Amino acid sequence: NAGVTQTPKFQVLKTGQSMTLQCAQDMNHNSMYWYRQDPGMGLRLIYYSASEGTTDKGEVPNGYNVSRLNKREFSLRLESAAPSQTSVYFCATTRPGQNYEQYFGPGTRLTVT
C-alpha cells in the first residue's frame, strides 16, 4: 500500500500562474485534508472533505479551491498563484472510528516567484 501520495514533489510558479496539486490515498478513508506548513506557523488547514462530494473551508482557504473527485482523490487548485502561497503543502487522511489519527503524504514544496 502506498498510503497517501502527492504530486508533484516540487514546483516553481510565477505570480499569476495556476496549478493543481494532486493527492490520492489507498486506505479507503472518508476524510481528506489539505494543509500548508510555514516556518513558525505549524500546520494550517486549508480545506477538508469529510466524504466524497463534500468539501469545507478550513482556517486559510483564500486563494485556493478543492475538488473531491472520488473517495481516493482530493486535489488543491491555485487559480492565480501569489508569493504568499509559497509553502509546503501536505495532504492527509483520517482513520475511521474514534481515534481521529491522521496519515500524511510526503508534501509538495511550492515556490511562487
Next chain:
Amino acid sequence: AQSVTQLGSHVSVSEGALVLLRCNYSSSVPPYLFWYVQYPNQGLQLLLKYTSAATLVKGINGFEAEFKKSETSFHLTKPSAHMSDAAEYFCAVSDGRDDKIIFGKGTRLHILP
C-alpha cells in the same frame, strides 16, 4: 474552541540527556491528543496519541507523554536523547466533534553531541 500551545520553538539537549517538549491544550470537552514528528523533508508521522484510556501513553522510538487534566498538559518525554531524534515535533488536539485536529506551531529539537 480548541487550541494547542507548544512552549519553545527550539529546544536543545545533549545526546543522552532527558528530552522534554511541552504542550498545553484548551478544549471544552475531553480531548484526543497527539504528538507527531517530522524529519527533514518528510511528512508528519504519528508518535503517540491519547484517547482517554491510560493517562501515560507510550509511543514509538522510546517517547512517552502523560495526560494531566488538572494542568491541561500533554508533555512529551524521552529519557535519553539520540542524535536521530533531531526533528520537529507537533502537538495536536481534537475534540472529536468532527474530523478536524488543531496543530501547535511545532518545536524543533536539536541534539548536541
